[in-house]
Amino acid sequence: MSFFGKLFGKDEQAVRQLKHPMDLRVGDMITLDDSFALPPQLRGQQLRVEAINTYEYEHSHTPEFVLKGHSAEPIYMGLEQDDDTWLTFSIKLTRAQVETLFDLDAFAEIFDAPGNASLSPQPLTDANASHEQWLAQTYHQVTFAQFGYFHRQDYRQGKPPQFTDSNPGEAFEAYSLMNGEEDKAVDIEVYQDGDTDVLLTLYRPLSDIRDYWPGE
Template sequence: MSFIKKIFGSEPKQRAVTQVKDLQINDMISMSDSFGLPSLIRDQQFQVTAINCYEFEHKVQTEWVLSGQSDIELYLSLEVDDKTYLKFSLKIADNDVETLFDLEQFSTVFDEPGNAVLDRLDNSELTLDWSDISYQQQAYAQVGYFHRKDNRNSQLSAYEGKDSGEQFELYTLYNQDENKGIDIEVWQDGDTDVFLTLFRPVTDIVDMYPGS
């Protein structure tokens, strides 16, 4: 057998995925059936369809774009503090924001020095299980750069220009337990993206395996 292997070569070893930080495009993840997860995530499988990154002054955060059975894209990143948590982000539309919050109160997020409090009015069908009753602002106009590239194998430009990424300002709020939040990204052309965020233990991903 060893003689045959020498002639024909052995089969290439398949890549194993054991940690979230090693996920690549086309890899798959399977989620827990925990009732602490929104129905959009609970007991679902997702495929990584793109990898981006957010560059800030003191850190670069990798983002995995996830696609599942629904048409709704989710965004996964790792929040590293004393422990490492999964951060899921759900992009919501203007009508969802109008359902969730009083717009006059929502506009105070953009007032200096950034101490806004947002109280939920109601949920839309999309935001159910994702939102909380109240949020306190934690970040005001934090400058960042969005790169449509994987920072783990691509060098990010330290200079302005075509490779410097898309500049934006980040406004962040958290609920009392800091396990749910809101990220608001304001781009240089005035476009604004709003995300509901959810922080979960890494054990909520029960399986990972490489894509084809």
Template sequence: MGFLRGLFGKKEAPKRQLDHVNKLLKGDMISLDDSFALPEQLRGQQLKVEAIHTYEYERSQQCEWLLRGHSGTAIFMSYIEEDEAYLSFSLKINRSIVEQIFDLDEFSQLFEEPGNAELKTLPLSNELDSEYARWLSDAYHQVEFAAFGYFHRQDYRGQKPPQDDNNQQRGDGFESYSLVDSDESHAVDIEVYEGGDTEVMLTLYRPLTDIREFWPAS
């Protein structure tokens, strides 16, 4: 038997097939299209999956991949399946950037009932223009007001996130507010966490074909 085993060698385990965004695991890499429609943080970039998160809502769950490339900028990607499937890419911006991109009085209307605020983008400085112009649209209208959810820093695809004894999720609770532009290609997403921590994201909706190649980590 030892002789035969030596002759034929060990049977190699089949290589993992990575051919769809929904199969991405931590450590995997993707490369993106070099289209000028994409901002420089995405255009032609190779991005590695650094972490996988889960957003949990009353009737749905959404997986989020935290991606980073050579620049070190955190990019948040989700796969969305509605009438057709598409990708969303998001970039977090801090308060000082929010103040330079939007009028704060207009921005504060997002948090006022009934939640039908409109938001216009301010003229950008040259520096902001090169960094954020392709993430932005000229004007947005509100489509979501105080939708409650939980954020989990773990991958719960195909399973229900854990509940505690009082049937409360163990994630971080937040309220989400969203605006989109008229052609639904750009969005502004805001999450307000318990305690008042607020995260603002500029979001782009893009076709699945923006991912040119997949590289499995193993």
């Protein structure tokens, strides 16, 4: 306790230490590397955690950090556990962007059993040039109709209430395609009401987060 703390009878508040994405809370901020290996939407950006959601599958559940910076468009960050831990950064595409980036007949094959689709982006135009570093030359399908629940809550400290009536989550089927280098993906979530989210995803090392800043 400092002299002034003793004088006024107040303890100094300890500053919360952040060293890993799993330590993040809503209101915290991160600063990303300024490497040209990252697309402009990520390069050198300072991003604030706006929400923490949860994806639940049969044997696992993982957090999704909703990040926002100068752009109005959110960035979705997750963690991929393999031999190492990787960051995943995703952006959602509008239907118009999907129609521009991919041939829709080829895209529809993703939903045909048994799930062996291949996909290549169409030539980029000026309108979608900002997606260049998010895209691979070719993708092959790795996930077909994987069932899961999406929860708009943070369940890092416990198991989501999958089988309760109070908050069962939003049921969806996941479809994923990945490039040969396994550092870029197209992820698709089809919800029971017909809503479909299409995301471009990058797999990046944890070191891409250069600084952590605790919120209030």
